[in-house]
Amino acid sequence: MDKKHIFFFDGMRCVAALAVIVIHALGPYRHELGQIPMGEWITAITFNGFSRWAVPVFILITGALMLSDKRPFDMKYYLSRRLGKVLIPFVVWSLFYAYLSGWTIEGFSGDTVKEALAQSYHHQTYYHLGFFYYFIPLYVAIPFLQLLVRKFDDSALYALTGVWLLTTLLFLLRIDGPWSEQFWLYMGLLPLGYILYQKLPVTQGVVITAVILGVGAMILSSYMVVQGSVEEGRYYVGRWFSYKTLNTALAASMIFIVCKAYAENLAPSAKRVVRFISKYSLGVYLLHPLFLWPMNELGLHVGHPAYMVPFWVIVSGSLALATSWLLSLSSKTRWLLP
Secondary structure (H helix, E strand, O other): OOOOOOHHHHHHHHHHHHHHHHHHHOHHHOOOEOOEOHHHHHHHHHHHHOOOOHHHHHHHHHHHHHOOOOOOOOHHHHHHHHHHHHHHHHHHHHHHHHHHHOEEOOEEOHHHHHHHHHOOOOOOOOHHHHHHHHHOOHHHHHHHHHHHHHHOOHHHHHHHHHHHHHHHHHHHOOOOOHHHOHHHHHHOHHHHHHHHHHHOOOOHHHHHHHHHHHHHHHHHHHHHHHHHHHHHOOOOOOOOOOOOOHHHHHHHHHHHHHHHHHHHHOOHHHHHHHHHHHHOHHHHHHHHHHHHHHHHHHOOOOOOHHHHHHHHHHHHHHHHHHHHHHHHOOOOOHHHOO
């Protein structure tokens, strides 16, 4: 695999990490339909609709890099350096957040912690850790997808990805079948990331098409959730905010293509900031809920989401970034944030 550092992936990790924090910072507003002014609620939902690409972008990056690796497959290296690097910190942070889940403003509940741990084999101990429950299993598929890329021509790859895209549309439209399996719907992001990286040229026409489809998908998703929620009289997303649907895949692909096309145009000073955030992006992902805890438990989100969401994104994101950097300074804690 090319050892040259590729900057646009830093840009993607940076914006994806920020978008994840946006999704979690707006959390308290989602269920306040009818309790806060409609304009405020719609603003929060629109923030949500325009950020759902965050998690798929991380998987697209993994697919782009892992399927581009031309080195012979080494099982020992793969399990220890690839899978183990993610799996071990995940277990440790799951234990930590199980403990945190027991704390509320009323005090500590050991029963809540016990319940979180009892369910942890199939359910996250804290809301943001759900990502790992569908990301880690993808490591089973990666060696087979690498084989597909190396041994077959591009038509096989395009066919697989085309079928997958069709099933994401079927899933969005609630036409369920064997293709609705979660593993399959997440797995398709891996070859899509490889195609966007290695096969799709970044021309003006490609960028314009990607922006039209991506922004259109985000607008449509936000509209459908607002309309559906108003009709139901409660927060109702259907599958429009799912990470496994065509609309989200289009939005994530747009982010990939735009970063690939324009990230290198950033000023040197901006690139240094982006590289720094990118280096600790997984740490930001893992740690930011710790700094959103006061907002959630003390109701500190009260105010218009147009300024409160960015405020808490900056606060929790900055503190998570600083903590990630501090943990990286010692070999005793560095492994906690791969």
